[in-house]
Amino acid sequence: MQNAQPSHAIGVFDSGVGGLTVVRALMDRLPFENIIYFGDTARVPYGVKSVATIEHFTQQIADFLRAQNVKMLIIACNTMAAVAADKVREASPVPVLDVIEAGAREAAKRTKSGGIGVIGTPTTINSNAYARAIHTLEPKYRVYSQACPLFVPLVEEGWVDHPVTRMVAQEYLRPVFVESIDTLVLGCTHYPLLKPMLLDVTGSRMELVDSALAIADQAADLLAEQGLANPHRGRPDYRCYVTDVPVKFQTIGERFLGRSLGKVELVSL
Amino acid sequence: MQNAQPSHAIGVFDSGVGGLTVVRALMDRLPFENIIYFGDTARVPYGVKSVATIEHFTQQIADFLRAQNVKMLIIACNTMAAVAADKVREASPVPVLDVIEAGAREAAKRTKSGGIGVIGTPTTINSNAYARAIHTLEPKYRVYSQACPLFVPLVEEGWVDHPVTRMVAQEYLRPVFVESIDTLVLGCTHYPLLKPMLLDVTGSRMELVDSALAIADQAADLLAEQGLANPHRGRPDYRCYVTDVPVKFQTIGERFLGRSLGKVELVSL
Numbered sequence: 001m002q003n004a005q006p007s008h009a010i011g012v013f014d015s016g017v018g019g020l021t022v023v024r025a026l027m028d029r030l031p032f033e034n035i036i037y038f039g040d041t042a043r044v045p046y047g048v049k050s051v052a053t054i055e056h057f058t059q060q061i062a063d064f065l066r067a068q069n070v071k072m073l074i075i076a077c078n079t080m081a082a083v084a085a086d087k088v089r090e091a092s093p094v095p096v097l098d099v100i101e102a103g104a105r106e107a108a109k110r111t112k113s114g115g116i117g118v119i120g121t122p123t124t125i126n127s128n129a130y131a132r133a134i135h136t137l138e139p140k141y142r143v144y145s146q147a148c149p150l151f152v153p154l155v156e157e158g159w160v161d162h163p164v165t166r167m168v169a170q171e172y173l174r175p176v177f178v179e180s181i182d183t184l185v186l187g188c189t190h191y192p193l194l195k196p197m198l199l200d201v202t203g204s205r206m207e208l209v210d211s212a213l214a215i216a217d218q219a220a221d222l223l224a225e226q227g228l229a230n231p232h233r234g235r236p237d238y239r240c241y242v243t244d245v246p247v248k249f250q251t252i253g254e255r256f257l258g259r260s261l262g263k264v265e266l267v268s269l
Numbered sequence: 270m271q272n273a274q275p276s277h278a279i280g281v282f283d284s285g286v287g288g289l290t291v292v293r294a295l296m297d298r299l300p301f302e303n304i305i306y307f308g309d310t311a312r313v314p315y316g317v318k319s320v321a322t323i324e325h326f327t328q329q330i331a332d333f334l335r336a337q338n339v340k341m342l343i344i345a346c347n348t349m350a351a352v353a354a355d356k357v358r359e360a361s362p363v364p365v366l367d368v369i370e371a372g373a374r375e376a377a378k379r380t381k382s383g384g385i386g387v388i389g390t391p392t393t394i395n396s397n398a399y400a401r402a403i404h405t406l407e408p409k410y411r412v413y414s415q416a417c418p419l420f421v422p423l424v425e426e427g428w429v430d431h432p433v434t435r436m437v438a439q440e441y442l443r444p445v446f447v448e449s450i451d452t453l454v455l456g457c458t459h460y461p462l463l464k465p466m467l468l469d470v471t472g473s474r475m476e477l478v479d480s481a482l483a484i485a486d487q488a489a490d491l492l493a494e495q496g497l498a499n500p501h502r503g504r505p506d507y508r509c510y511v512t513d514v515p516v517k518f519q520t521i522g523e524r525f526l527g528r529s530l531g532k533v534e535l536v537s538l
């Protein structure tokens with residue numbers, strides 16, 4: 001593969017459609033960058049798989065994107081970031097960003113009390129990756145983590161502001177509320193869609209950190225620093241690869257992306 | 270492969286752990302039969318995948334079980350049964366049973382009014398396979414189908430009798446209640462775990478059909494008819510193959526099986 005060039009695309013990948021919230025944030029923050037998205041929709045979700053399987057699948061996807069000559073890799077899936085980010089970095093000649101590191105940095109920057117809450121899928125929470133990332137930045141911060149396994153299916157059902165979803169959020173956040181935290185990291189790419197409801201449930205108790213916005217800022221800084229920002233001011237090229245096109249893929253994908261998905265190409269790894 | 274022999278095992282397969290509710294029913298109904306279970310836990314869930322992908326995966330699993338010389342194949346996954354049962358039957362020298370046909374037969378036998386409700390995952394419901402199976406038996410029956418996408422994650426969260434689950438059930442069943450049906454098919458292997466709660470919510474309005482119990486009865490009848498029942502009265506051999514051993518697999522598996530899971534072997538297809 002070639003070295004990173006400013007005209008090359010940013011490669012973003014996820015186990016499914018969730019990472020499109022990261023693409024959405026990148027499109028808004030970096031409107032001249034070409035973006036290639038890869039969603040492993042045939043094998044989603046990763047959150048219930050073993051470490052060995054997740055590492056293997058992650059490497060396959062990173063290899064696929066490197067073969068497309070991307071100038072930067074963004075791991076938009078919290079599960080892959082938790083389990084396999086180090087392995088991807090080791091083998092990568094281009095910068096690798098991941099949502100966990102981005103969310104941890106943003107939370108560490110924002111907290112005043114030093115008490116940070118993290119919500120995510122069971123695999124992300126069990127991996128303890130957010131706590132490790134936050135403690136690498138600042139060992140004295142307290143991190144309280146809470147798995148919210150029903151949030152992803154609720155978002156995919158479209159119940160983003162349904163009474164059931166509020167009830168589930170209240171149940172999951174009850175133990176978080178008794179900890180004295182002032183910053184809550186949305187540690188799953190599906191959760192930005194729940195943000196209005198979560199803002200309502202958490203009220204003024206805490207600030208929410210959206211990893212998708214955080215990683216878009218981080219990508220912008222890094223491209224500027226390394227002279228890798230695309231100088232071309234035209235309409236960028238967006239490509240979307242998936243390993244399966246399931247029922248309602250277009251609908252759900254567009255809900256995450258907040259706009260038309262365009263052409264989706266099917267590939268197998 | 271050899272022809273079916275009475276001493277051979279029954280092969281049961283599913284996309285994940287859900288099919289263990291069928292194994293549980295078989296163990297109770299046919300306590301002398303050897304059983305081989307295959308759960309494709311690395312690629313679960315199938316309900317969100319395309320038809321081509323599901324057909325391909327189903328054939329791989331059926332081939333694996335045939336190579337173990339099973340005397341009967343049971344498709345315990347509603348999604349695979351809906352999409353790929355015909356293809357498996359075409360290629361099979363041994364009898365093939367599937368949960369959809371079994372559930373449809375049982376519902377057709379039990380209904381008095383001829384109004385049958387079916388609940389299942391979106392893929393099962395979209396396939397319309399239960400309605401087709403019921404209408405093949407009796408064209409004048411009315412079938413009303415309702416997808417319940419949150420039931421599987423709620424069961425896997427262990428919230429089988431949680432207020433949230435009741436609220437979700439009431440919301441999903443509201444349109445079912447206004448149809449005049451007297452029989453409700455639990456068209457997903459996860460749903461038997463919700464049976465006590467669903468009996469409470471449906472009350473005396475309708476009878477519930479559990480496909481796992483129905484298919485165990487059908488298997489018993491077929492083995493007797495074809496002289497394939499195992500004459501050996503000893504402790505049978507149970508084997509469990511999976512494609513991945515995810516977090517909490519043992520715990521969740523045992524909740525479905527209702528007893529210890531024993532040794533689980535990891536294979537890749």
